[in-house]
Amino acid sequence: MNVALKNTPCLIVMLLVASGLCASPTVGQTLFDDFNDNICNTAMWEYGTDEDGDLAEIHEHLEYTSPGELEPDEENAAYYKLKTPAPYGTGWTVTLDVHVGDYGGGPESDHDYGMEVVVLNTADYRDGLWFGLDRGWWEDEYYLGWWIEKTTDEGEEMEEHYAPATASDGALKLVWDGTSFHSYYNEGAGFQALGSSISVGDWDMDGSSTFTLRIGGWDWGCDFALDDGSKLYCDNFELVIPEPATLSLLGLGALAFGLRSRRAALIRRRN
Ligand SMILES: [Ca+2]
Ligand SMILES: [Ca+2]
Numbered sequence: 531m532n533v534a535l536k537n538t539p540c541l542i543v544m545l546l547v548a549s550g551l552c553a554s555p556t557v558g559q560t561l562f563d564d565f566n567d568n569i570c571n572t573a574m575w576e577y578g579t580d581e582d583g584d585l586a587e588i589h590e591h592l593e594y595t596s597p598g599e600l601e602p603d604e605e606n607a608a609y610y611k612l613k614t615p616a617p618y619g620t621g622w623t624v625t626l627d628v629h630v631g632d633y634g635g636g637p638e639s640d641h642d643y644g645m646e647v648v649v650l651n652t653a654d655y656r657d658g659l660w661f662g663l664d665r666g667w668w669e670d671e672y673y674l675g676w677w678i679e680k681t682t683d684e685g686e687e688m689e690e691h692y693a694p695a696t697a698s699d700g701a702l703k704l705v706w707d708g709t710s711f712h713s714y715y716n717e718g719a720g721f722q723a724l725g726s727s728i729s730v731g732d733w734d735m736d737g738s739s740t741f742t743l744r745i746g747g748w749d750w751g752c753d754f755a756l757d758d759g760s761k762l763y764c765d766n767f768e769l770v771i772p773e774p775a776t777l778s779l780l781g782l783g784a785l786a787f788g789l790r791s792r793r794a795a796l797i798r799r800r801n
């Protein structure tokens with residue numbers, strides 16, 4: 531083997547790291563995807579679905595499509611999942627642009643849908659954090675809002691925060707400071723906090739644990755297909771894992787900060 535060929539794999543790794551395409555999130559690294567090439571970066575992402583949801587890079591963003599609801603109470607979801615989980619011990623920040631268009635429909639058919647970031651305890655997928663922009667009809671009320679919800683294997687210890695949204699477009703930011711999660715949303719006037727911080731101390735994790743990170747879309751109870759193109763999508767995923775010193779400089783350390791059950795959460799929110 532000549533020297534050039536022998537060094538090729540090493541060169542490729544160096545180029546991948548330099549271009550941000552390397553799949554392993556490590557301290558000091560930023561992972562970014564603008565989805566502009568309309569092809570899944572399989573070095574970074576695994577594709578997954580629940581039921582019949584579909585997710586695809588198209589129109590230079592990541593777009594969700596539902597086939598419509600066939601069975602009552604069925605939920606569809608499709609997602610990109612990071613191939614390499616994010617580490618527990620160091621802090622990290624994920625940001626994502628989301629767009630949840632208006633499909634209308636009548637209150638006679640309860641349904642809701644949205645785009646989200648999902649964090650799961652790699653060792654126990656019952657431990658989860660679901661954060662996104664959601665829209666839909668529920669019991670004759672039409673809502674659009676930012677929503678973060680925590681689940682655990684204990685079930686009854688669920689936490690959640692909700693804030694009404696004013697537009698179909700926005701950005702969300704989730705910050706892990708090594709102890710708890712801080713959630714923010716931005717509708718054009720800068721990021722603002724969505725409720726208080728959420729601790730995952732009851733997830734039985736330790737310094738060697740990791741989080742699985744997913745982005746994607748979902749719908750529940752729809753009796754029509756979310757297939758109109760570009761109405762439900764996300765864009766510009768960024769995961770930043772700063773050096774610990776950088777994290778404290780950002781002031782993040784100073785901020786006091788599964789199984790899906792949206793139906794139960796909605797009922798609680800409305801009561
Ligand atoms: Ca894009
Ligand atoms: Ca791509």
Ligand SMILES: [Ca+2]
Nearest residue numbers: 654657683733
């Ligand atoms: Ca657990």
